[in-house]
Amino acid sequence: MFRPELAKLLRERAYTLSELSRLLGVPERDIEDDLEHLARSLRRGDERLVVTPARCRKCGFAARRSGMHRPGRCPQCRSTWMEPPVMHLQHPATRPATPSDPPPRVAGRGVLEFRFTADCWVEVYGPAGERLLFDLARAGESRAVSGPGPWRVFVGYADGVRMSVGGRGIAIPAGRRSGATARFVVAADGSAQ
Numbered sequence: 001m002f003r004p005e006l007a008k009l010l011r012e013r014a015y016t017l018s019e020l021s022r023l024l025g026v027p028e029r030d031i032e033d034d035l036e037h038l039a040r041s042l043r044r045g046d047e048r049l050v051v052t053p054a055r056c057r058k059c060g061f062a063a064r065r066s067g068m069h070r071p072g073r074c075p076q077c078r079s080t081w082m083e084p085p086v087m088h089l090q091h092p093a094t095r096p097a098t099p100s101d102p103p104p105r106v107a108g109r110g111v112l113e114f115r116f117t118a119d120c121w122v123e124v125y126g127p128a129g130e131r132l133l134f135d136l137a138r139a140g141e142s143r144a145v146s147g148p149g150p151w152r153v154f155v156g157y158a159d160g161v162r163m164s165v166g167g168r169g170i171a172i173p174a175g176r177r178s179g180a181t182a183r184f185v186v187a188a189d190g191s192a193q
Contacts, residue, residue, distance in 0.1 A: 003034050003041075007089060014052065014088040017068050019131065032068055035087065042089070050090045057081040057136045083135070110165050110188035112151055113144045118160030125152040137161075149188030158182040165190035 005024060009015060017035075021028045039049040053063040056074035058081045063071060070084035114122060116137045124133040124145050132145040139160070145151065155161050155172075157180050163170040168190040176184040176193075186192050 003038050006031070006034055007038060010049070010087060010089040014086040016084040016086050018084065022130065035068065047089045049087060051085050051087045054085045055083045057083050110149050110190075111144055111146045112149070112153075112186055113142065113164050115142045115162045115164075116140065116160055117162065118157055120160040121154075121156030122161065123154040127151075147188075149186065151186045152183075153186055154181070154183050156181055 006020065009020065009023065015023070017028050017031060020031045024031065035049065042049055051068060053067070054070045055062045056077060056079055058079040059074060059077040061074050061076040063075075063085075068085055068087065070082045072082075073080055074082060112124065114137065116139055118139050119136065121136050122133055122143065123131070126132050126145075126147050127150060132147065132151070133143055135143065137143055149165075153163075158172050158177055159180065163172075163186070165186065165188065170186060170190055170192050172182045173184055173192055176182050184192050
């Protein structure tokens, strides 16, 4: 019975089943039932529920089926490092949302942007601890998250990423590095600590 809230969230960006469950505070099974009903309801209108299949972070294998759950192992390399499927609502006149699409700019909210020069694992958490980004980005890709900040950031290869807020570059504080990785906090104004 969270279909209006669910549709609103899925129009904003792509989410995994577990992210939707946490945001709405209901079990994944209830979210899955509502998503199935929403998909059937949308057949009469212009929007469609698009499910991007699970992908192996190790070998890049993409599942062919568009189920909502992550498989336990990659069928190709047998790795357990599987990225869960993500879903969003798409209007036929628009192009599909992808994880590299920057979120829309909203007044009063900052946008933290990443540009990757090498393959790099990245995690970003919002002020309430919610996971905003959790992905293996490839060289040449970009990602962005929006929100009020501050953001807690972890990068797996600090030399392989360039970050900015509002076009202002962010330097990773030297004391926040540990080998090739770094953990730090970025404020909405772009200051890092």
